[in-house]
Amino acid sequence: MIIPGLLGTAFGHTEDSVGDYRLEIGWMNEPVVSGETNGIELFVSPLEPGLDLEEQVFKDGISGLSKTLKMQLILEDHKITLPLKEDHNIPGKYYAFVNPTVAGSYQANVLGNIGNTTVSLSMHPPKVDERAYIEFPESSDLTLNRLIDGHTAVVGEVNYLKESVDLLEKSNSQNSIGYVGIGLGIIGIVIASIALSKIKKK
Numbered sequence: 001m002i003i004p005g006l007l008g009t010a011f012g013h014t015e016d017s018v019g020d021y022r023l024e025i026g027w028m029n030e031p032v033v034s035g036e037t038n039g040i041e042l043f044v045s046p047l048e049p050g051l052d053l054e055e056q057v058f059k060d061g062i063s064g065l066s067k068t069l070k071m072q073l074i075l076e077d078h079k080i081t082l083p084l085k086e087d088h089n090i091p092g093k094y095y096a097f098v099n100p101t102v103a104g105s106y107q108a109n110v111l112g113n114i115g116n117t118t119v120s121l122s123m124h125p126p127k128v129d130e131r132a133y134i135e136f137p138e139s140s141d142l143t144l145n146r147l148i149d150g151h152t153a154v155v156g157e158v159n160y161l162k163e164s165v166d167l168l169e170k171s172n173s174q175n176s177i178g179y180v181g182i183g184l185g186i187i188g189i190v191i192a193s194i195a196l197s198k199i200k201k202k
Contacts, residue, residue, distance in 0.1 A: 012030060025042050025123050027040060028040070032129065044094070061092015066084045070110075070111055075102060
């Protein structure tokens with residue numbers, strides 16, 4: 001008797017009802033983080049007479065609603081309508097796949113019909129967290145910034161070499177051009193080697 005309550009809390013699903021039906025939603029993969037493909041699960045089943053909503057459980061799910069129901073996902077001023085895909089193994093269970101790119105509290109509107117019952121229900125799945133809090137040993141954003149900084153440094157060195165060559169072309173000393181040219185060539189090889197080693201590490 002304790003286990004169902006613990007599972008409901010762990011998975012963070014929320015329930016509501018419309019007419020004679022119980023609806024439950026929650027994220028497919030939890031914890032849910034931004035930037036990862038996920039989906040919202042929808043469970044539809046009849047309400048059991050004589051029980052409060054908190055006492056209701058998913059039972060005798062209603063199949064065949066993928067064409068009559070849809071889900072609208074909202075975050076602030078952004079809105080998208082998602083089709084529902086029915087689970088082939090569990091009657092009454094549906095999926096709306098999505099990649100939440102921004103952390104925050106999303107609103108899920110279930111719209112359509114269940115039989116003769118019109119559905120227009122607003123529900124709220126658990127909050128989407130920032131992806132960085134589960135990344136180890138460092139966030140991918142930090143790694144990207146390091147790559148950008150390294151690329152910028154290499155570009156700066158190349159520009160310096162170009163300026164040095166331009167100055168040498170204006171010089172009348174052929175010997176100086178030869179020696180400095182060799183030096184610049186060595187520097188270029190070193191820079192290229194460093195850049196290549198960074199790319200391989202990433």
